[in-house]
Amino acid sequence: MEFSFYLIQLLNGIQYGFLLFLVASGLTLVFGIMDVINLAHGSFYMIGAYLTFWLTGIFGSLFLGVVFAVPLAVALGFVVEKLAIAYLYKKGHLHQVLLTYALILIFDEAQRFLWGNDSHGIDIPAVLSGSIPLTDVQVYPVYRLFVSFVCIVIGLGMFYVIQKTKLGMTIRAGASNREMTQALGINIEWLFTIVFSLGVGLAAFAGMIAAPIDSLYPGMGDNILIISLVVVVIGGIGSIKGAFVGAMIIGISSIFGKTLFPDMASIVVYAMMAAILIWKPQGLFKSA
Amino acid sequence: MQKISKPVQLFLLIALGFALWFPSVGDEFYVELLTNIMIIAIFAMSLDLLVGYTGLVSLGHAAFFGIGAYGLAIFFGEMNQFSIWVALPVSMILAALAAVVVGWISIRTSGIYFIMLTLALAQMFYYYFFESKRFNGDDGMFMNAKPDVNFGSIQLMDLSNEHTFYYFTLGILVAVFLFLVMILRAPFGQVITGICANEQRVRSLGYATQRYKHVSFVIAGTLAGLAGFLEAAHTGFITPSYLGWHESGNILVVVILGGLGTIYGPIIGAVALVLLEDFLPDITEHWKIVLGMIIVCVVLFLPNGISSLSGKIFRIPSRIMKTIFRTFRG
Numbered sequence: 001m002e003f004s005f006y007l008i009q010l011l012n013g014i015q016y017g018f019l020l021f022l023v024a025s026g027l028t029l030v031f032g033i034m035d036v037i038n039l040a041h042g043s044f045y046m047i048g049a050y051l052t053f054w055l056t057g058i059f060g061s062l063f064l065g066v067v068f069a070v071p072l073a074v075a076l077g078f079v080v081e082k083l084a085i086a087y088l089y090k091k092g093h094l095h096q097v098l099l100t101y102a103l104i105l106i107f108d109e110a111q112r113f114l115w116g117n118d119s120h121g122i123d124i125p126a127v128l129s130g131s132i133p134l135t136d137v138q139v140y141p142v143y144r145l146f147v148s149f150v151c152i153v154i155g156l157g158m159f160y161v162i163q164k165t166k167l168g169m170t171i172r173a174g175a176s177n178r179e180m181t182q183a184l185g186i187n188i189e190w191l192f193t194i195v196f197s198l199g200v201g202l203a204a205f206a207g208m209i210a211a212p213i214d215s216l217y218p219g220m221g222d223n224i225l226i227i228s229l230v231v232v233v234i235g236g237i238g239s240i241k242g243a244f245v246g247a248m249i250i251g252i253s254s255i256f257g258k259t260l261f262p263d264m265a266s267i268v269v270y271a272m273m274a275a276i277l278i279w280k281p282q283g284l285f286k287s288a
Numbered sequence: 289m290q291k292i293s294k295p296v297q298l299f300l301l302i303a304l305g306f307a308l309w310f311p312s313v314g315d316e317f318y319v320e321l322l323t324n325i326m327i328i329a330i331f332a333m334s335l336d337l338l339v340g341y342t343g344l345v346s347l348g349h350a351a352f353f354g355i356g357a358y359g360l361a362i363f364f365g366e367m368n369q370f371s372i373w374v375a376l377p378v379s380m381i382l383a384a385l386a387a388v389v390v391g392w393i394s395i396r397t398s399g400i401y402f403i404m405l406t407l408a409l410a411q412m413f414y415y416y417f418f419e420s421k422r423f424n425g426d427d428g429m430f431m432n433a434k435p436d437v438n439f440g441s442i443q444l445m446d447l448s449n450e451h452t453f454y455y456f457t458l459g460i461l462v463a464v465f466l467f468l469v470m471i472l473r474a475p476f477g478q479v480i481t482g483i484c485a486n487e488q489r490v491r492s493l494g495y496a497t498q499r500y501k502h503v504s505f506v507i508a509g510t511l512a513g514l515a516g517f518l519e520a521a522h523t524g525f526i527t528p529s530y531l532g533w534h535e536s537g538n539i540l541v542v543v544i545l546g547g548l549g550t551i552y553g554p555i556i557g558a559v560a561l562v563l564l565e566d567f568l569p570d571i572t573e574h575w576k577i578v579l580g581m582i583i584v585c586v587v588l589f590l591p592n593g594i595s596s597l598s599g600k601i602f603r604i605p606s607r608i609m610k611t612i613f614r615t616f617r618g
Binding site: 031035037084087091092093094095097098099101102103104105106108109110112113222226229230232233237263264265266267270271273274277278281282283 | 339345347393396397399400401403404405407408409411412415416418419421533537540541544548574576577579580581583584586587588591
């Protein structure tokens, strides 16, 4: 196995890690700030992908599709939060698990109802469909580099918002100590709605930009959900830094696992999670 | 544990009587359906011990169910005859061992971490069976024979007879029920209930709460393995989806549907859910949306499950009387 093979796997792993980071950061914020388990988070990844599929079909351009799909996804997140999630703040984890599990059933079946059981795909836009040479014989798709680039930009944007703005400060305060934040006069309900809508919006956006690379298929949300849960648990609930580190660990090891141990690839990920948790039960980083 | 109230005791006795009488008049299809319900009820009761009484929400309970099912196949393969005296203990012991390991890793955590950890560890087992060549992976295994229940060379029960299997399962259901009542009334059950209510306090009384939680986890896992064994023996089909998280989510729905923190609640929940899953598809192809909405309604409006309805229903006549008296008193 030459160096270029490993380089490609590494690049794929990093790109997958970035996507996981987008999905997981929304999840970890919702856990950390709202103490709500939202199993339907993966469904929003699927919703983002299918919205883009639909809108790209209408507009004929992936860019336009994404531009219109993002506000739709955020709006849907807002609606779900107001109608369902808001009830769950006072309830225990069990009821949160059950309600969001029911949401998964509803969303999955709604997808089947609207788009059927087949797989679908979206074409990579022409301007991004080339490849750049890595070595004399290997090339790497431009679109994958573009995806990583977009994720980096968003990650930096998130870092800026969370560390340098007042909204970010409120979010960090809410993650640290919800009651105190409320006692200081912050409208916690408004904050929750924003965090939730943006969180699922991020997941949806990840689904949108990943759509041309992976195909769209029924149940695609379930897979990304479980992996994201692993990332969040490893990284530490409520910690964006943890989500990033966890996503990179899982992303890279998952891709290498598939190529080096194809029979046991999935187990590798969970075994690593178990090992990290035995060492640090609260995850690698503390919240916020 | 709260004593089971007289009306509920009466209801359970009537239900038992109905269950004993049913196969003599019921259609073969319904006898099989009821056996399935009973197996799910055993599975659900095991989870209720964990969730309802110990307060540990596990999203990976199906792993033990599936391990119990695969235990049937682990030494015997698809074609051979095998004895229940070997197969059943093997299944339960394997499930117990898995529960010891999973419990040891998970119980150090709590809250959201615990839920996600149990889910992820169950997924690990799921993928093991999914990708394993030994167990046929995703194609599943078809067991050609039911377990032998023999004493020496005398056959005690012929489990390939649907009615015999029904009564066999009913017997196990009653046994598990009584077992759970017994341990929950014992000091062990008191400590468990205490841990659920306020763990720190119980710990300050000198109890090793982690160990109690672990024991509860293992008991729950073993009983789930028993249910898995029965399922595999009944249907003759074993598939990795027995360990999947949809199975775990489903059984959690059964528990809350019936009523958390009651031993008989899961039985009611099992009846409700199996009937729903059996008859809804006849109404619409996209029945899962309906099921999802029913679950949402139960969570929002009936958080204590169907068994809490009995309290509410009995109160209606007295409420009616009170309103009548109030209007006439003026």
